[in-house]
Amino acid sequence: MRLIIEARIDDGECDAKREGSTIVAIVDRRDKDLSQLGLTLAEGRSVLAEVQSALVSQQVARWLSANTHCRRCGSPLSHKDSRSIVLRTVFGKMALESPRLWSCTCATKSGAARHSTSPLCKAIAKRVTPELEYLQVKWAAHLPFRQATALLKEVLPLDKATSFSGTRNRVRGVGAQIDAEIERDIAQQPQAIAGEALRQADNVSCVSVDSAWLRCCEKSETQARHVNIVAGRATFAKQAPRVYAYCAQGGGLGCRQARPVPSLQRRHSTRAGERNQ
Ligand SMILES: [Zn+2]
Numbered sequence: 001m002r003l004i005i006e007a008r009i010d011d012g013e014c015d016a017k018r019e020g021s022t023i024v025a026i027v028d029r030r031d032k033d034l035s036q037l038g039l040t041l042a043e044g045r046s047v048l049a050e051v052q053s054a055l056v057s058q059q060v061a062r063w064l065s066a067n068t069h070c071r072r073c074g075s076p077l078s079h080k081d082s083r084s085i086v087l088r089t090v091f092g093k094m095a096l097e098s099p100r101l102w103s104c105t106c107a108t109k110s111g112a113a114r115h116s117t118s119p120l121c122k123a124i125a126k127r128v129t130p131e132l133e134y135l136q137v138k139w140a141a142h143l144p145f146r147q148a149t150a151l152l153k154e155v156l157p158l159d160k161a162t163s164f165s166g167t168r169n170r171v172r173g174v175g176a177q178i179d180a181e182i183e184r185d186i187a188q189q190p191q192a193i194a195g196e197a198l199r200q201a202d203n204v205s206c207v208s209v210d211s212a213w214l215r216c217c218e219k220s221e222t223q224a225r226h227v228n229i230v231a232g233r234a235t236f237a238k239q240a241p242r243v244y245a246y247c248a249q250g251g252g253l254g255c256r257q258a259r260p261v262p263s264l265q266r267r268h269s270t271r272a273g274e275r276n277q
Helices: 041-065 119-123 130-142 145-155 164-187 262-268
Strands: 002-007 022-028 079-089 092-102 204-215 226-236 242-247
Touching: 002 041, 022 041, 041 079, 041 092, 041 119, 041 145, 079 130, 092 119, 130 145, 130 164, 145 164
Parallel strands: none
Antiparallel strands: 002 022, 079 092, 204 226, 226 242
């Protein structure tokens, strides 16, 4: 027996049957035999790659047909040339034809020099879909770059779409992006917490904070079952580092305000109600 998987685009404007369909995959199996039951992983990867390729090429073609006109006057832009660009997705890498178009004459009439533009290049500037970027960075955060890359290649059709160095560069790129966001947050003026005066410590050079939820083993109708403990370490410019911890407000066990953890309070003289210091 043979299983024939076809893909057909139906945009609702024309007769889909008339436009025909594309054969995505043909799966051959011996008749009346269950020794090879269902799709194999390799077959699944191949089907996904073919479907992705068919879908993306149609989406790009239709998008380009709607983005090759001047935005001022609506005139069609003249074609200069085209080049191939590479798009990486979770279901494979594909080459896309990206046309370069001359700017409209309505712009040059105002004295501006004529130039060319590539709408598709601008639309997919990163050349990678957010899903693939997310998976690469997520697994590279748990595993060495090489193992993360090998894992993704094993379960997804990414033979030619990702590499060890590509994963490493992706992680570095996202890390730089996060660093920039943190720098922007630090540069902003601190806002006072509602109902609390913000205290600023000039001699603190670094503060590290961690948080965990503890679950009470015994059920109680009067107390919440979970409590949030926040702990951290402050490094000072001119004195020894200091450790602090407290129960977060409303975290349960009847905590209505921040309360220092007793053991750390004894060892490090944390005052009742002290936070973030
Ligand atoms: Zn124009």
